[in-house]
Amino acid sequence: MIHQTAIIDPSATLAEDVTVGPYSVIGADVEIGAGCQIASHVVIKGPTKIGKNNKVYQFSSIGEDPQDKKFDGEPTLLEIGDNNLFRESCTINRGTLQGGGITKIGSNNWIMAYVHVAHDCIIGNDNILANNASLAGHVVIDDFVILGGFTLVSQFNYIGSHAFSAMGSVISRNIPPYVLVSGHMAKPVGVNVEGLKRRDFSDSQIKNIRQAYKLTYRSGLRIEDAEQKLQQIEQQDNEITSFIDFLKKQQGGIIR
Numbered sequence: 066m067i068h069q070t071a072i073i074d075p076s077a078t079l080a081e082d083v084t085v086g087p088y089s090v091i092g093a094d095v096e097i098g099a100g101c102q103i104a105s106h107v108v109i110k111g112p113t114k115i116g117k118n119n120k121v122y123q124f125s126s127i128g129e130d131p132q133d134k135k136f137d138g139e140p141t142l143l144e145i146g147d148n149n150l151f152r153e154s155c156t157i158n159r160g161t162l163q164g165g166g167i168t169k170i171g172s173n174n175w176i177m178a179y180v181h182v183a184h185d186c187i188i189g190n191d192n193i194l195a196n197n198a199s200l201a202g203h204v205v206i207d208d209f210v211i212l213g214g215f216t217l218v219s220q221f222n223y224i225g226s227h228a229f230s231a232m233g234s235v236i237s238r239n240i241p242p243y244v245l246v247s248g249h250m251a252k253p254v255g256v257n258v259e260g261l262k263r264r265d266f267s268d269s270q271i272k273n274i275r276q277a278y279k280l281t282y283r284s285g286l287r288i289e290d291a292e293q294k295l296q297q298i299e300q301q302d303n304e305i306t307s308f309i310d311f312l313k314k315q316q317g318g319i320i321r
Contacts, residue, residue, distance in 0.1 A: 068105075077111070086123070094140075094314035095128065098147070112140055113159070116172070116225065125143070125155040130183030131168075133161050133202065142246075146190070153178045160185045164203055171208075189226070209264060211257075225311045227264070229257040235310040238320040241311050244276050246320055253282055253320055270304050277308050288312055288319070 067073065071085045077095040085091065086105035093249030100118035103109070107121050111129035121127060128143040130136060134177075136243070141160040144167060160167040164185030168205040171190040182188065183201040194200075196211040200286055201220035206212075212223050213232035220223070225242030233253040245257045256278050261271050276298055280291045292312055298305045312319070 075301045113143040115145045118147055119149045121151045122153045124153055127149050127157050128159055131158045132160050133184055136161055141169045148172050149174045155180045158184045158320045223315050227257055238318050239315040240320050242307050243248045271300050277305050
């Protein structure tokens, strides 16, 4: 059902069962998939593609222009997958040409109230961004990441799968998979053990992940030397592969 006070641009494409609440505005070049629920007072601007079964709460701004001085009206994109929840007053910006032209959010994410996702961010699947978490431009987040309330992530940083930030963390470097961080500025404080247990990681897997953490953060080794030691653990547990791959791919240094 589309409320009579909602404004839908003629070029927007909405699946038949999409609901749009009072006073919401759906702009040009917006595509919204089946099962989506758009609450009242939501603005969605295109070009934006939204998949199936997403729910957007009131006062959110989805697909607005990037907050980048270089932006000059180019037709950049926001792409959102399936089964995501966007709570009240979220702001999600489209990409920039310089950053690849797209902001992308995967599926099954919980994006809580007042979260900001800036231009050219890439967010994977099954993540939780708690209230007032804010991502600057070009941030990449893998899967099963939890950002505590009021977490701030500076631009061009990369957060690996199963990482966790405590409330109020200020993140200025890359965070490897499985690592728990806290503070201003954020520091590594251990492995996200509780999160791994909830996702059915075995005791042996967690043990090896802890060993990888100690080699990286407690041994005094350079990153390059730690990588060589980690290769030996990888033969025992494939979960370490993502840790090693992250260290190889990241640019700008990991959080210390």
